[in-house]
Amino acid sequence: DADVTQTPRNRITKTGKRIMLECSQTKGHDRMYWYRQDPGLGLRLIYYSFDVKDINKGEISDGYSVSRQAQAKFSLSLESAIPNQTALYFCATSDPRDGNYGYTFGSGTRLTVV
Amino acid sequence: GIQVEQSPPDLILQEGANSTLRCNFSDSVNNLQWFHQNPWGQLINLFYIPSGTKQNGRLSATTVATERYSLLYISSSQTTDSGVYFCAVGLDEYGNKLVFGAGTILRVKS
Numbered sequence: 001d002a003d004v005t006q007t008p009r010n011r012i013t014k015t016g017k018r019i020m021l022e023c024s025q026t027k028g029h030d031r032m033y034w035y036r037q038d039p040g041l042g043l044r045l046i047y048y049s050f051d052v053k054d055i056n057k058g059e060i061s062d063g064y065s066v067s068r069q070a071q072a073k074f075s076l077s078l079e080s081a082i083p084n085q086t087a088l089y090f091c092a093t094s095d096p097r098d099g100n101y102g103y104t105f106g107s108g109t110r111l112t113v114v
Numbered sequence: 115g116i117q118v119e120q121s122p123p124d125l126i127l128q129e130g131a132n133s134t135l136r137c138n139f140s141d142s143v144n145n146l147q148w149f150h151q152n153p154w155g156q157l158i159n160l161f162y163i164p165s166g167t168k169q170n171g172r173l174s175a176t177t178v179a180t181e182r183y184s185l186l187y188i189s190s191s192q193t194t195d196s197g198v199y200f201c202a203v204g205l206d207e208y209g210n211k212l213v214f215g216a217g218t219i220l221r222v223k224s
Contacts, residue, residue: 031210042118042200042214050210058211059115088155094210103147103212105157 003027006091006106013081013113021076021109023091029102031095032074034058034066037088037108046089049074081113116141120201120215127191127222135186135218137201145204146177147212148186152197160186160199191222 004025013019025032030051035043045058047066055066063085065077078085089109095102117140127133139146148160161168161175163184168175172191177184188195198219202212 033211035214040216042216043202043212044214045211048211059213090157092157096210103149103159103162105149108155 002107003104004091004093004106006089006109008109009107010110011112013111015082015113017081019078019081019111021089021091021111023074023076023106025072025074025091025093025104027093027095027102027104028071029093029095029104030071031093032068033092033094034064034074034076035090035092036060037090043090046076078111078113081111083113086111086113116143116203116205116213118201118203118213118215120199120218122218123216124219125221127220129191129193129222129224131191131222132187132189133191133220135188135199135201135220137184137186137215139182139184139201139203141182142179143203143205145210145212146184147202147204148175148184149200149202150195150197151200151217157200188220191220193222193224196220196222 007022033048034046037043049068091106119138121136150158163175163177165179172189174187198217200217201215
């Protein structure tokens with residue numbers, strides 16, 4: 001099994017619908033992140049969590065919410081999806097005790113809002 | 115906020131050629147990482163390199179923190195090196211929150 005698992009891998013949804021993207025990890029890392037990737041813009045941070053009781057907004061949090069259900073689970077919700085939220089979404093984990101910060105990304109969720 | 119600029123935006127190489135990718139950043143950072151995104155979208159951490167030089171096989175990276183730039187060297191390129199290379203810098207005290215550059219798209223032709 002992958003260290004960081006995202007579900008679903010692909011999703012098409014309609015404008016105005018609520019949608020949840022899920023992320024689970026087996027790395028044992030406390031720190032988890034949601035990033036969004038748009039063509040030509042790199043990745044941008046949506047929300048991050050340094051432990052179960054800690055939730056923080058990132059660079060582009062408007063229109064999104066998150067829930068940290070357990071150390072291993074971090075979900076991202078779009079309460080009312082809009083077309084400009086069409087993007088590739090990545091969940092990631094890290095651990096500052098790891099020499100490389102241990103940054104590990106999931107395989108991504110490709111979301112299309114029509 | 116901090117700016118992260120990568121160059122070149124696109125690069126086409128013949129297999130076996132060498133290349134240098136550059137990352138400039140506008141402020142002091144305590145974390146700098148290089149990632150490779152393969153053609154299937156998977157992101158792999160290549161280097162954590164806030165300063166100094168590291169090597170891993172055909173890849174090496176150098177960061178000159180005082181001059182706010184980092185270089186990624188790819189030697190004897192292979193078709194499997196194709197994809198997008200991202201530089202990312204960490205802002206917070208522990209360097210966890212990353213700000214990414216727009217990436218360099220590399221195509222290696224056989």
